[in-house]
Amino acid sequence: MSSSELHSLGLTEVVANLENGILIVTLKSSRKMNSFTEKMSHDLIRVFRWGDVDDRVRVIVLTADPKVPAFCAGADMQEILKGSALLGRQEENEDEHRDPGGQVALAIYNNRKITIAAVNGHASGSGFTSLQLPFDFRFIWAGAHITLPFLRLGILPESTSTYLLSRLVGESRATSILLSNAKMQPSSPNLSSLYQEILPNKDDVLPAALAFAKMIAINSAPVSVSYTKGLLHHPGTSIEENHLLDSRAIKRRGASKDGAEGLKAFMQRRSPNFPDTVSSESSSWYPWWKPRDVSHPNKSKL
Structure with a gap:
């Protein structure tokens, strides 16, 4: 695929740039607080698959527009109320639904390149499950609030998070994280081992992730x-x-x-x-x- 194809992917909820072997994908949704939408899921799947097959790409870094307080505020509730595919309300049979967040997680987890999440804001729901857990490395702002509202909404953790989180932090900690309904910060004893680095300043997250990505791109x-x-x-x-x-x-x-x-x-x-x-x-x-x-x-x- 050529560089022009990257710009012709039709991305609207994310922006992607390839620089020195590092594909930087930035959440820049038109929705409030980078809410996770069906369109965003399509954009992320498309750009991560592009990065997987293009040999110029060594590392893929996901971050968010620094002007937005949230890295990702979770699923867009207005879209869900209108009948979005996010909760499987469009299919007649149970075995026909494919969770869009899970599809994103698979595109990231199965990617053959190094993947890094640079979490430079608050993260709720999908902002934690599909946009952090399937990555190889995670950098995060120490002041970020992590909220998992699934059980309070009468649904359940999505994006293959029950599988991934147990593998990453162990079943006991995963159980505490997913069942407690607690608002957490990255330094929480149950969460801290997830992160390669926890940065005190929000603006330091992406530069730290990019410096790490550059080192990997050169030496791996x-x-x-x-x-x-x-x-x-x-x-x-x-x-x-x-x-x-x-x-x-x-x-x-x-x-x-x-x-x-x-x-x-x-x-x-x-x-x-x-x-x-x-x-x-x-x-x-x-x-x-x-x-x-x-x-x-x-x-x-x-």
Whole structure:
């Protein structure tokens, strides 16, 4: 895909720019407080999929317009009252609904590039579940209020958050976070381990995330990143099976052009220039797991 295609994605709720291998996606919704809408979900899915396949992209950073107090104030309640797809009120059968927040979470979680959330404002509902949990790294303003109103609204935590949060902080802490209805801050004992860095000033969040992204973009081989994320997200069912996956991955990467360049750069004490690309990494082995199509109800019923 060319750079012109990035600008022709038809994005209206987010703005995207590619700078030195870092794709910066900024929530800039026309709705109050960057509320999560069906259109925003489509925009985010589209831009993260674009970043996944474009080899110029090394890292994807999501942040919000700093002039808006909220990073994301959760689902747009006015849209829901009008019959939005956000709560599954458009389908006749239960197994036909596909949670838009969950679709966004999957586009981020399954992305082969490094993903970073730079949370520079308050976050409620989807602003925590779909726009923080599926990322590889999270930077956040210490003064941000995190609110999960699901149970008070008679619904439940969405965006695959019950799966992701338990994996990230453990079941006990995830239970406390999701069932307590509490308003929390990033320094909460249950939450703090989620974050790579908690910044005292709101304006420092994005620069810190970008500095970290730049370091990763320069020093990490994209294909090795994708393999490592695959092993983290799709491990074997036992340590022995994981050993087999590790061994094959190490063999493939060790024999690659990246492996040769990494060793040479190390010996020459310089930054590496990795030649292998994610788009060219297709084989009968990778991915070693069977991806499940969740976009079509007829193909993915439970």
